[in-house]
Amino acid sequence: MMSARLIAKHNRTKPFKCVVDSGSGPCLFHANLLQPLGLRLKDGIEDSIGGIGKPLTLPVFYHDIQVLIGIDWVIGVRAGFCEELAVAGILGRVGFFDCFKATFDHSEHPPILEIQRIQHRVVQ
Numbered sequence: 001m002m003s004a005r006l007i008a009k010h011n012r013t014k015p016f017k018c019v020v021d022s023g024s025g026p027c028l029f030h031a032n033l034l035q036p037l038g039l040r041l042k043d044g045i046e047d048s049i050g051g052i053g054k055p056l057t058l059p060v061f062y063h064d065i066q067v068l069i070g071i072d073w074v075i076g077v078r079a080g081f082c083e084e085l086a087v088a089g090i091l092g093r094v095g096f097f098d099c100f101k102a103t104f105d106h107s108e109h110p111p112i113l114e115i116q117r118i119q120h121r122v123v124q
Contacts, residue, residue, distance in 0.1 A: 006037060006066070006067060
């Protein structure tokens, strides 16, 4: 888990925990995080997402936002928002793993996740 905040239209969410998921393509967030940003779910670009093991697909709406990771790493990303997401946020390959090098150390208890910014990607 990693702490993050969302930013849009000069508004910010409170910090919340996100799942770091290398199996997820896009970054995904629960739709209730749009309200403090001043955005409406259905004003985004509509699509659908599905998970492994279930034929079920869920509606998702994409919005251009910024994600604040840690104290000072701000990433611009087109993130999906879904009313039925089971967690507050998922940091996926597009928007997180393409900006950071992630190292998982499962030999520690609890396991450790360390991230480093990738210099070739513009991070504000």
